[in-house]
Amino acid sequence: MTGVYSLLPEGRHSLLAPLGGGEDIDGYLAAGGYAPLAAPDRLLDRIAATGLRGRGGAGFPAAVKLRAVRDAPPGPRVVVANGEEGEPGSVKGRWLLRHRPHVVLDGLRLAAAMTGAERGFVYLSDDRAEQAVRQALTESAPEVRIDVVRTQHTYVAGEESAVVRAVDGGPALPTAKPPRPFESGVGGAPTLVANVETLARVAVMYSRPDEADSVAGAHxxxxxxxxxxxxxxxxxxxxxxxxxxxxxxxxxxxxxxxxxxxxxxxxxxxxxxxxxxxxxxxxxxxxxxxxxxxxxRPEDCPVGVAAEATAYLAAQSARQCGVCVSGTGALAATLAAAARGEAGHDSVDKLRRWSQQLPGRGACGLLDAAARIVGSLLAHFPDRVDAHRRSGCPACEGAAPENGRRFTVPVP
Incomplete structure (x- = not known):
């Protein structure tokens, strides 16, 4: 079933409402949007109390990131709405920016108020999202200056240090850490890089404080x-x-x-x-x-799926870290050989060792993702991997490389 759905209890506000429709500025204002924030610390405490986690991937507590930027030494601060989805199978960021840009911009200006930032950016790669955000900016005139920064859609472009680098005019490629963006980000200023869903939830938690817990828990x-x-x-x-x-x-x-x-x-x-x-x-x-x-599906081969995933990740490597280039390449090549029934007798041992040794050694999470795909394949489907090594697999034989198309989802 293709489409957009809310499974929230009746009466609860959904970020997807109106389902499949656009966001009207008059309606958003009437519902309490863009209301003045008189007590930023009180909202930050509410966010902390609900346990709201960032929705970009790592699930880091949102209040901790906000406080880290707020409590930085005196000077300029920056907030960024990160709408670049590196995962080809995720569409939520583009959908929100296309259909509910005001709730994202509202969350961004609230984040600016909580951190003391005077400058904000919306970072994205989607044409329709950019058009919607620019139109929303002409309608809302937020208190903080907000600019739109366009990037190229790649797996690593949404990583927070890549976001900072691109906003500063450089390539959208990750950098070594530390420093983290909250320490030194855009223009060297402490910077909050927040996923657009995170910011949208902040906006709803402010306009509907009675729903704060359910808003923070929904996904x-x-x-x-x-x-x-x-x-x-x-x-x-x-x-x-x-x-x-x-x-x-x-x-x-x-x-x-x-x-x-x-x-x-x-x-x-x-x-x-x-x-x-x-x-x-x-x-x-x-x-x-x-x-x-x-x-x-029952007819899908997990070995072939994992091989396609690692091949895609290897192709998406920023090629800045030698261990990532060699690591993802080795994982992809060995798993591809296993899917064809051509892997050597020691291939499983190699894959297991690499999946344990490689995580945490790259500048971003791409290498970790490839290692986790392989490690989880070995943990959950050891018999299928062994069967491929011994005799191949009818589902995988002759399959053309998909370059991640299996995981790519169109925005509804």
Whole structure:
């Protein structure tokens, strides 16, 4: 089932409302949007109390990032709405910017008030999103100066240090850390880089304080899979089981799922019992990431899916870190050989060792994603990997390289 859906309880505000429609400035103002913020610290305390986490992928507490920029030494501060989705299977950022630009801009100007920033940016790569944001800026005239920065769509372009580098006029490529953007970001100023969904939730938490807890716990998720069932964008309450989400978009017979875009890895038996929750997914060896879920049909081969994912990540490497270039290349080449039934007798040992040794060694999360894909494949599908090594697989034999197209989802 393709489309846009809200699974929130009746009466709760959804970021996807009006479902599939646009956002009217008069309606947004009438609903309490762009209201003056008289007590920024009180809103920041509310955000901390709800436990709101960033929606860009890492799930870092939003209040901690806000306070880090606010409490930096005296001087200019900057806030950035990050609308660049590196994961090809995620569409929530582009949808929000296209259809609800005011709620994102409202969240950005609230973030500026909480941090003391006098300058803001919206960072994106989508044509329709850019048009909507520029139109919204002419309608709203926020208190803080906000500019739009256009970038190229790549896997690493949305990483926070790449965002800073691009806003400063450089290439959208990650840099070594420290310093982090909250220490030294755009123009050397402490900078908050926040995902657009995070900022939208901040805006709703301010205009609807009675719903703050439910707003902080809900998630926008992109649901996809191969075959005719298609893809969907949904807003769901915290703790929603993955089986419910698979049923929603017509993938109820799935036998496995790729979690969190490509960052969360592959999960096989037992995936239907997993809830949409950062901590529970981490305990299970996965990750929620950006909230993109790709379901595998019974006829889909997990080895072939993992091979396509690692090949895509290897091609998307920024090619700045030698360990990333060699690591993703080795993972992709060895897994591709395994999918063809051509891997050597020691290939499984190599893949297992690399998946354990490579995480944390690159400047961004791309290498970690590739390692997690491989490590989770070995953990959940060891028999399938071994069968490929010994005799190949009919589903994988002769399959043409897809270059990540399996995971690419159009914006509904």
């Amino acid at each position: 926008l998720v992109t649901l996809s899979g191969a075959g005719p069932a298609g893809a969907a964008l949904a807003e769901v309450p915290a703790g929603t089981h993955l089986k419910v989400l698979a049923d929603l978009c017509g993938h109820g017979t799935a036998t496995a799922v790729v979690l969190g875009g490509m960052f969360g890895g592959l999960y096989g038996e037992g995936w239907t019992d997993l809830p949409l929750d950062h901590d529970r997914l981490k305990e299970a060896g996965g990750a929620l990431g950006c909230g993109a879920l790709h379901f595998l």
